Structure formats: C-alpha cells, structure tokens
Amino acid sequence: PGAFYIVGLLAVITGADLFDIFRWYPLVMSTASISVVYAFFNYYFDTRRLALLATGLFAITPVSIIVSIGGTGVVRATGTFFAVSALYMTDRLIAEGKTWQVVPVSLLVAAACLTQPQSGIFVVVSVIVFMLLRNLEPGTLLKMTIATVIALLIVSIWIGYVVQAHTFAPIWEALFSQLGTDPLDKVLETFFAPDNPGLAQEAIIRVLGT
Numbered sequence: 001p002g003a004f005y006i007v008g009l010l011a012v013i014t015g016a017d018l019f020d021i022f023r024w025y026p027l028v029m030s031t032a033s034i035s036v037v038y039a040f041f042n043y044y045f046d047t048r049r050l051a052l053l054a055t056g057l058f059a060i061t062p063v064s065i066i067v068s069i070g071g072t073g074v075v076r077a078t079g080t081f082f083a084v085s086a087l088y089m090t091d092r093l094i095a096e097g098k099t100w101q102v103v104p105v106s107l108l109v110a111a112a113c114l115t116q117p118q119s120g121i122f123v124v125v126s127v128i129v130f131m132l133l134r135n136l137e138p139g140t141l142l143k144m145t146i147a148t149v150i151a152l153l154i155v156s157i158w159i160g161y162v163v164q165a166h167t168f169a170p171i172w173e174a175l176f177s178q179l180g181t182d183p184l185d186k187v188l189e190t191f192f193a194p195d196n197p198g199l200a201q202e203a204i205i206r207v208l209g210t
Contacts, residue, residue: 002114002158003078026073033081034059040088079116083123086112090127093147097140106150113155 007025011018037058041051086108093101109127113120131144162170 001075001078001116002111003075003116006078007074022074026077029077029081030073033077033084036081036084036088040084040091043088044091075116079112079119082108082112082115083119086123087126087130090144090147091130093143094130094134094136094140097137097143099143102143102147102150105144106147106154109147109151110154110158113151114158 007018007021010016010021010025014021034055038051038055041054042048045051045054086105089101089104089108092098093105109120109123112123127144136144
C-alpha cells in the first residue's frame with residue numbers, strides 16, 4: 001500500500017520515530033479528510049448549514065473515521081483522504097469542466113486505488129453515481145475519460161513494478177490468504193456474508209455515508 005511508503009518517507013525526512021509516526025499520522029490524515037469533506041460539501045450545497053450537517057454525518061460514520069485512527073489507520077486514513085479528495089476534484093471537474101482539473105483527478109484516483117482497494121472501489125462507484133446524476137457535456141465526458149485512462153496507467157505502472165520486484169505471490173497472498181480458500185469464494189463472501197465487513201460491504205457503507 002502506498003501509505004506505508006508515505007510514512008516511511010516521513011520517517012526518513014523528519015528523523016522522527018517510526019512508531020510515533022504510526023501513532024499520530026492516522027489522526028492527522030483523518031482530520032485532513034474531514035476538512036476536505038467540508039470543502040467538498042461547502043462547494044456542493046447551497047448553504048453552509050447543510051455542508052456542516054453533511055460533514056458531521058461523514059465524521060460519525062464508523063468506517064469513515066473511527067476505524068481510521070485505530071491500528072490499521074495508516075492505510076485506511078490515507079485511503080480515505082485520497083478518496084474524498086478525488087471525489088471533491090471530480091465533482092468540480094464535472095461542474096466546471098476545466099482542463100487543468102484532469103490532472104489532480106487522475107492523480108488522486110490513482111493514489112486512492114494504490115493506497116487501499118476499498119478506497120479505490122469507493123471512488124469508482126461514487127464517480128459513476130456522480131456521472132449518472134449529471135447531464136455531462138461531451139467535452140466534460142472526454143476529460144473524465146482522459147482522467148480515467150491516466151489513473152489506470154499510473155496504477156498499471158505501479159503494479160507492474162511490484163510484480164517485477166517481488167513477483168505476484170505477495171499480492172496474491174495479501175488478497176486471498178486470510179481464508180485459505182478459492183479466490184472466487186473470498187470475493188463472493190465479501191459481497192454476501194452477513195457478518196463479514198469485507199471489501200465490498202465496507203466500500204458500500206462509505207458510499208452511503210458520503
């Protein structure tokens with residue numbers, strides 16, 4: 001996950017203790033996510049009161065913030081930050097259609113995908129919803145397509161690097177080793193098992209929360 005590289009880079013640059021960074025980084029990133037969400041909703045809604053209400057609902061949705069400041073918060077908090085930032089810039093691109101907005105949208109979507117798979121699903125599903133709710137101009141649709149292609153290219157390059165450096169075995173193990181079952185069973189369980197807050201269900205809860 002890209003978050004571990006960010007934390008490692010912070011440790012190298014600042015010289016701070018890695019354990020301390022792991023302890024405080026998720027809290028800082030979660031706070032930053034709430035700030036981005038407020039900026040997003042303040043842009044989206046007509047009144048500041050609605051923006052504050054929506055931000056408050058986001059902040060108390062369990063999988064949005066609460067789990068992000070726990071032991072796995074480095075990955076979760078970073079994924080959430082990139083995801084909500086991507087949605088904010090995506091909504092601005094859809095509404096304003098400015099060419100320069102293609103770059104931050106593509107970079108943030110790619111960062112969300114590379115940081116946490118759930119965040120990637122969250123972004124993709126939400127962007128589809130955004131596009132379905134708007135009547136997109138042909139030029140805006142083209143910009144969205146370009147941003148998507150750039151994001152896919154970035155993700156593909158990174159996966160290619162990881163596979164070349166470590167083979168595909170670590171990725172496969174990370175994805176499917178927990179249950180020791182067939183990968184298809186793992187995917188199906190994340191969708192249909194009632195007591196499993198897995199990949200798909202967690203992403204869906206985030207979509208509903210936002």
